Amino acid sequence: MSKAAIGTTETLRQSVVVFSKNYLPISRVNIRRAIVLLVTGKAEPLDFLFEVGWKVRSPSVILQVPAQIRLTMTSNERVWKIPPVNRREVLRRDCQTCQYCGSKKNLTLDHVIPRSQGGKHSWDNVVIACQRCNSKKGSRTPVEAGMPLKTKPIAPVHPAIAFAEQFWREQQINLE
Structure with a gap:
């Protein structure tokens, strides 16, 4: 396998962080999905964060894919409800x-x-x-x-909130 092929494969394995319109990190997507969001105008690049991104080449175009993108549309996500206690x-x-x-x-x-x-x-x-x-x-x-609990019981949090908390923790670690 050539060096260029290895680089391409490695690039396509990378992930891009997707922010909501309100700058809340909501998920990670693969580079292909990020390109589709960028090209269709559903997302825009965020270059104020720490990483530069990747260059993706096709026979006729070279695309700069940032490490973070922000959705330009509001999503019609269904409302998340706390699951029942079972x-x-x-x-x-x-x-x-x-x-x-x-x-x-x-x-x-x-x-x-x-x-x-x-x-x-x-x-x-x-x-x-x-x-x-x-x-x-x-x-x-x-x-x-006389039996203390190992953890305090709490209700589950919205998956986007959990992802955002994890994302910002990782960013803090990377800055140190």
Whole structure:
């Protein structure tokens, strides 16, 4: 394989960060998708950020593809709703790990403040626990049982917000 072919393949594997019209980083796309967005006028290059980008050559055109682009249109995304509190979603949030001991076997749902004490079936009160820890805790709070939680239970965040937070964390690390 020639050096030019290796460079082309490597370039096409790169990703471009897509910002919303309001400059919120929303996703990463491959270079091909970024070119389509740029050529159709659905996006514009952002060159105020740190990376230069890549040159993509065709037989008749050389395109400069930036590392970041901004959508020029408002997207008609459907409204994202917080998913319902159910076993599958809580398992996903808690990485399929008991929030008391870290076990990954015989997992159940546990109400941090037991329902018998007025606890609700909500994102901030339901965690994953193994059967052993759930039985040991019983109908007591984690403080009463002497079993602290590994992480505080919270509702899932919008995927675009999670991506934006991760993107800015990476940018901060790159600046240091």
